[in-house]
Amino acid sequence: MPEPTQTPAPDKQRPHPHPETLRRLEQSSGKLAAAALARMGEQLPWYRAMPPENRSWIGLVAQAGIAAFTEWFRHPETPQAISTDVFGTAPRELTRAITLRQTVEMVRTTIEVVESAIDEVAAPGDEGVLREALLVYAREIAFATAQVYAQAAEARGAWDARLESLVVNAVVSGEADEGAVSRAAALGWNSPEHVVVVLGTAPDGDSELTVEAIRRAARHAKLQVLTGVLGSRLVVIAGGSDNPLHVAKALIGPFAPGPVVAGPVVSDLLTATRSARAAAAGLKACAAWPDAPRPVLADDLLPERAMAGDPTARTLLVEEIYRPLQEAGAALLETLSVYLEQASSLEGAARMLFVHPNTVRYRLRRVTDVTGWSPSDVRSAFTLRIALILGRLAEQSGRI
Template structure:
């Protein structure tokens, strides 16, 4: 027996473990405010750990070479959930209070010639317990990281596909540490190239979004990188700061939604824009998904079609037939101001005024090629709806 203690001394220590565990928990209750506030089930976990620790110390005295198994058994007495409920710093405090009780009481159970040996062995054992607690939390962090990665991938996949993976989205986000309740925005583009893996790309996303103070999810689908984020005072400015995370090619920013429950809607809007942006070679980078409503509509996006009608056609109709007739005539005349004025039997300045009103009403300028294209498509769709 390497400890050099007599068996009757070890037995006295073993018989006192229950009493010492009770004293340790009582000391924790006196000294640690946060411990007093723990729920009853978590306090019982701590009691189990203390009892296991004292029993492992007894086994250590009998077989000190079996250090890894003995110290590992201490934390096996509590469920893995304890590592999420009690922090490493708090565990250090619990171990310290337990050791202080042991240092006071254990030497009293040995004879004068063995008290020093008991104290020395306790010092060695407490060092190994500290290493064991660090291993527990390192393993828990590693497992948590892997679990978070899998959940994040599932959530992003559900947002991309518009499917449900079980729990409500706010619960899934909360499990990933998401704090913001809105607004929420999505940005989509190509995965960065240069030989970097998808894992490297996602790590870069999380590093940058943390620095920007954003809550964010990210995923790689095929060659597309999708980022969903919240917590930005100015989502457009935040999205602009995320542009370096993407590879070459277009980048599309979704409209902002006020609630996290709209995460799927904004994600699909960004991806719809990314599919359709090829039809607008001169699109800015990044480009808003709403700026691509014509291309998205032509690509078969029904949500974009409805949004285009709501943003352009219906406001024009509500503003009166005069504006609708003026802009229609202007477009049919190839954007010729004088020809439009003659067709409508009005002065050219009247046409100019009405065209400015069109811009004020729906946000699209008939004199701008892009605006003219959007207006022509919106009018066409609106008329088809009315006749349908």
Template sequence: MPDSRPPAGTRPISAESLARLRTHLGELNTAILQRVDAALPWYRRLTPDERSHLGLVAQRGLNGFVQWFQKPGVTSGHVLADVFGEAPTELTRSISLQRALQLIRTIVEAVEAVVPEILQDRDQAAVRESMLRYSREVAFALADVYARAAETRGAMDSRLEAVLLDAVLRGQDADEIRHRATAIGWRGERQVLVMAGGAPGPDKPAYVGELRRAAARHKCDVLIGVQSERLVVVVGSVEDSTVVAAALAPWFAEGPVIVGPTVDSLTEAHVSARHVFASLSAAGAHPRAPRPTPTHELLPERVLMGDPTAREALIHGVYRPLLQAGPSLLETVDTYGLLGHSLEATARELYIHTNTVRYRLRRVSELTGWDPLVPRDAYVLHTAITVGRLAEHDAPLGGERPHGERDR
């Protein structure tokens, strides 16, 4: 005969009550489904196939309970197979973990309500106690199912994110980027920028999650990738690049953190990335740069490294506007730099009043975004004039300003 002993720690049940429990499994199952339908509004909104699947889970749970009641010491692994069948992860596609726990609680309540009608008084307490212990085993097994499903989804999402990030940085086909972005739930289609810096070491094991939460607080989407020792972040839905960059910078390792120019969409983010990677390579030449560092702060250093995007940005963003404004501004800022940034010496050299020099330098700042009275800005202006004059020997200056590097 089968072993009718209850699990260790519970009171025994008579063979008669155990037989009645077996006989009334169908009645119990019907009571459970009726209670679930009445108590859980979300259950009624499921598709017929989903409701049928949950009904099968409830039926297996009852059958498993009777078997578990006769087999002391059974493990949660057996419970997992008995209740959720060959493919337990199918449940995670129908309902959330919260709803699954609500389902278990409702099933236990339904069984407790029906037990007095089918069992003798002396066995009711034992069955209720055993049902609570069994439901605990089911809950643990359920948590394991959802944890494994979450790990699987997390690994899949990480692979999809890595593939999308690579496509974005390489500037691959726009339709492919949009398709992959939709697959991972990317919503930040407008106002996108790229950040890069050192990747944190083992002292910050949870930095990726913290970085995502920091971005979420500013209602931004992010793509995160670690390339060797470099951390690359693509940020979408950026309203204020300065504020967002400052919020995300602490999650990078010590050293420079570069912030690229804002572009209009994810499909154009490779433009921002190109400026970022060139600036990251040149950052060592400007140790006093702020952290985070906008890419335009490193234009002179990038030019010295042979970065063509920096060269074009200086020519079209600085030299060309000065050239088109007439010879006086270009001559004034050039002389001012050559004479050691002295207003009086510049005025004497050009035979003009000192106030005229100040006016012209102010106009230079308005036109280019760089103030000749600030030493670092004066260095950028001097570099731009040098690069622009060199370019005159190669080709006539003209055309539209290249996209990506913007005025401050």
């Protein structure tokens, strides 16, 4: 029976095919790194302007890059983790201090320095081999650079998304404080004078795509936004315009079908909770006004909000409609009440009041001047009627 043949163990210490070139490359690594830094100082103004600490980190990256190339040349058949070897020497904060363009310039400069020294470093006859190895390494280091910055951008994006969600949730829940303002500032919010909150239903699908669509619409409308999807709601805090309806129309595209409500304009992020509460109450009450426009202002839904139990809406109707009419004189309240009871008939109201129809017409114009709501408009008449009811109830209970 023949004896089994034994496979010889692989030679783990195989000699390098170009030992002299490898030796020269190892001896020249420090010199090449110094030459690369010197050329950066000559050719890259941003490098000269950097603080010494950052320049020292760049120096370490350049040295690590040349050392990694040496290892690459030593073991060309073994995959190398270049991004770890090269960029792992620098702190994570360096990707914030140095842009991707600057990093590309730094890598290009280092590669050019090594390439210019090939004739000196390579052993006779190995110039082509070393140049080809450098070409492959340059490709790999380019991919590694892109990966490092992509990972940094992804990490920043995920962190920013969480930070933005915290700010939006704080505003909607009524917990906005100076901490929320500080977090918003970190996201680029520069405290615009006019802020409005817009609420609606979030579309199905990836919420990140919805948020990005809101941002694109905001850039087009020259608005600042903080936005997020909270449950089924899409929340947008917009700054830069004192016209809430204009803001809502500019941003309405990414919202799902259904009502979209814009809260009142407020002065800053700290008071945006008031706008958010009004918008949320309006969104809840929209079912009572099927023909409401889209988008609609929360203040246009005051009667529905009041009947749905919103105390703010009730207070506004009493304070902004009933009380001014009461202070303007009993005649206005009486005329408005009779006019509304008489199905908005000037003649019928005049007969009930024993006055000329022109007197009724004049008093109704005064009602419009005092309250901003016109009794001759069907929607405004409904709002005025609810305000009268709430005002009488408040008066009876002694709150007025």
